[in-house]
Amino acid sequence: MPELMSPPEAFKIVTWYRVLYVDTDLMGVVNNGHYFRFFEQARGEYLRELGLPYAEVEARGLRTPLTEAWAHYYASFHYDDLIRIEAWISQVKRASFRFDYRLYEGDSQDVRVAGHTLHAIVNEELKVTKIPNWLYDLLRPAKI
Amino acid sequence: MPELMSPPEAFKIVTWYRVLYVDTDLMGVVNNGHYFRFFEQARGEYLRELGLPYAEVEARGLRTPLTEAWAHYYASFHYDDLIRIEAWISQVKRASFRFDYRLYEGDSQDVRVAGHTLHAIVNEELKVTKIPNWLYDLLRPAKI
Amino acid sequence: MPELMSPPEAFKIVTWYRVLYVDTDLMGVVNNGHYFRFFEQARGEYLRELGLPYAEVEARGLRTPLTEAWAHYYASFHYDDLIRIEAWISQVKRASFRFDYRLYEGDSQDVRVAGHTLHAIVNEELKVTKIPNWLYDLLRPAKI
Amino acid sequence: MPELMSPPEAFKIVTWYRVLYVDTDLMGVVNNGHYFRFFEQARGEYLRELGLPYAEVEARGLRTPLTEAWAHYYASFHYDDLIRIEAWISQVKRASFRFDYRLYEGDSQDVRVAGHTLHAIVNEELKVTKIPNWLYDLLRPAKI
Numbered sequence: 265m266p267e268l269m270s271p272p273e274a275f276k277i278v279t280w281y282r283v284l285y286v287d288t289d290l291m292g293v294v295n296n297g298h299y300f301r302f303f304e305q306a307r308g309e310y311l312r313e314l315g316l317p318y319a320e321v322e323a324r325g326l327r328t329p330l331t332e333a334w335a336h337y338y339a340s341f342h343y344d345d346l347i348r349i350e351a352w353i354s355q356v357k358r359a360s361f362r363f364d365y366r367l368y369e370g371d372s373q374d375v376r377v378a379g380h381t382l383h384a385i386v387n388e389e390l391k392v393t394k395i396p397n398w399l400y401d402l403l404r405p406a407k408i
Numbered sequence: 409m410p411e412l413m414s415p416p417e418a419f420k421i422v423t424w425y426r427v428l429y430v431d432t433d434l435m436g437v438v439n440n441g442h443y444f445r446f447f448e449q450a451r452g453e454y455l456r457e458l459g460l461p462y463a464e465v466e467a468r469g470l471r472t473p474l475t476e477a478w479a480h481y482y483a484s485f486h487y488d489d490l491i492r493i494e495a496w497i498s499q500v501k502r503a504s505f506r507f508d509y510r511l512y513e514g515d516s517q518d519v520r521v522a523g524h525t526l527h528a529i530v531n532e533e534l535k536v537t538k539i540p541n542w543l544y545d546l547l548r549p550a551k552i
Numbered sequence: 553m554p555e556l557m558s559p560p561e562a563f564k565i566v567t568w569y570r571v572l573y574v575d576t577d578l579m580g581v582v583n584n585g586h587y588f589r590f591f592e593q594a595r596g597e598y599l600r601e602l603g604l605p606y607a608e609v610e611a612r613g614l615r616t617p618l619t620e621a622w623a624h625y626y627a628s629f630h631y632d633d634l635i636r637i638e639a640w641i642s643q644v645k646r647a648s649f650r651f652d653y654r655l656y657e658g659d660s661q662d663v664r665v666a667g668h669t670l671h672a673i674v675n676e677e678l679k680v681t682k683i684p685n686w687l688y689d690l691l692r693p694a695k696i
Numbered sequence: 697m698p699e700l701m702s703p704p705e706a707f708k709i710v711t712w713y714r715v716l717y718v719d720t721d722l723m724g725v726v727n728n729g730h731y732f733r734f735f736e737q738a739r740g741e742y743l744r745e746l747g748l749p750y751a752e753v754e755a756r757g758l759r760t761p762l763t764e765a766w767a768h769y770y771a772s773f774h775y776d777d778l779i780r781i782e783a784w785i786s787q788v789k790r791a792s793f794r795f796d797y798r799l800y801e802g803d804s805q806d807v808r809v810a811g812h813t814l815h816a817i818v819n820e821e822l823k824v825t826k827i828p829n830w831l832y833d834l835l836r837p838a839k840i
């Protein structure tokens with residue numbers, strides 16, 4: 265098992281996504297359901313930057329399925345927009361944690377889409393399990 | 409403009425979806441983001457059964473983009489499951505309305521996924537507009 | 553292992569799909585990549601009607617990943633179109649088979665999209681394996 | 697209308713994609729239909745690097761819908777794989793052009809997926825139209 269980084273304080277990441285034609289619908293905007301894909305991209309980059317790619321979480325016998333997903337759409341994204349996704353962990357509990365997301369166009373400071381996802385911690389049989397110390401020690405200090 | 413049905417009281421619909429391989433992920437379950445597609449299927453069938461297919465809503469100059477989407481995942485669906493989707497309108501306001509969804513496997517009474525979506529009423533320039541009487545008179549009595 | 557039906561001759565199925573908003577793009581038509589989802593829906597219904605749901609194929613230790621996919625787009629589908637999908641098996645070989653698809657709008661006889669997929673027969677370790685007799689005896693007579 | 701770059705000879709681009717969980721299916725591999733999304737990403741980057749983002753093509757009154765899509769799957773991609781996509785234009789005709797794609801894992805030289813797409817050139821009413829000189833002069837020399 266690789267050694268984990270010493271965990272950062274109040275850790276937040278930024279990742280980017282260029283809107284494809286297939287993401288748009290006939291209203292000319294990114295369809296609502298696709299944002300959950302962008303959220304997943306951000307979670308993946310978050311854990312990678314924290315030194316623990318999600319594939320490694322799975323290799324250690326855990327899964328983190330969603331128990332809740334939420335998005336609030338304040339304004340639309342369009343074809344070829346460059347979406348800036350900010351993501352952080354906002355909650356770490358005994359057997360769950362929560363990610364928050366904010367989406368902006370390029371360098372703008374106006375939130376267009378906000379969201380969060382709640383994740384259970386389960387074992388390979390998908391049964392809820394207590395968060396192991398190595399994961400708690402990594403996520404808890406990073407929490408914002 | 410075709411004449412609308414007299415609106416039903418406390419109207420709810422049931423529609424079905426058979427899970428495809430492409431809906432699953434390597435955890436062996438339907439991926440979280442796909443449920444918003446099932447929600448859309450249910451909304452479309454709801455309006456059709458109410459006598460007002462959504463294409464007709466658009467033909468009358470309105471669009472109803474999402475302002476909020478929410479899903480709570482209690483249990484998973486798997487490949488080839490037949491999902492029963494129940495949907496109804498739970499709120500009708502001056503310039504918005506809300507759909508609620510409950511997803512079950514086959515004839516089961518155990519909710520596996522619950523969700524709702526909030527919709528703004530906008531014109532063809534995507535500017536918020538007051539709900540017209542013909543739409544209010546259709547949706548308001550149907551509300552549960 | 554359940555007993556299989558006696559196989560039909562030159563077997564073809566018809567299945568239906570109602571186009572969702574999320575399937576369209578800002579050109580106002582169904583985006584090219586989504587047709588492969590409709591192909592999968594048709595394959596699933598084909599095997600089910602043949603008496604062998606694909607889940608049963610997997611329960612018997614086989615997988616049938618694609619080795620080739622092809623689509624020719626003659627005309628577009630739009631939001632709320634009802635797509636009629638015709639599908640049949642056009643080839644059965646030692647370790648592979650091929651499905652063909654034709655997509656029409658409603659009862660029209662004009663093909664809008666044609667396609668095919670080639671499938672390898674592999675075991676649970678995803679290694680190519682000779683088609684077992686029970687599968688050959690089912691698919692071979694059904695071939696058109 | 698912005699001035700276009702002098703066109704490069706035999707132009708090819710490389711772009712990257714990190715496989716998400718939502719791209720995988722229960723076989724543990726990227727589902728076949730998603731590759732057409734990766735093809736679109738590569739086309740977009742190709743035109744951008746050529747100095748003509750596709751949004752600009754549309755602003756000039758053209759659309760380039762697919763008339764054919766083809767993929768050959770030699771080997772699978774998995775969760776978190778970094779896909780290297782090479783793309784180039786392989787044909788430019790009076791009213792159509794063709795893109796070719798090759799997908800590799802990281803720096804590997806083994807093609808896992810190969811594909812091409814054929815595109816018609818149409819106007820805003822989606823009627824086939826002769827390729828304008830400014831587009832021919834850009835794409836023709838870039839062709840490999």
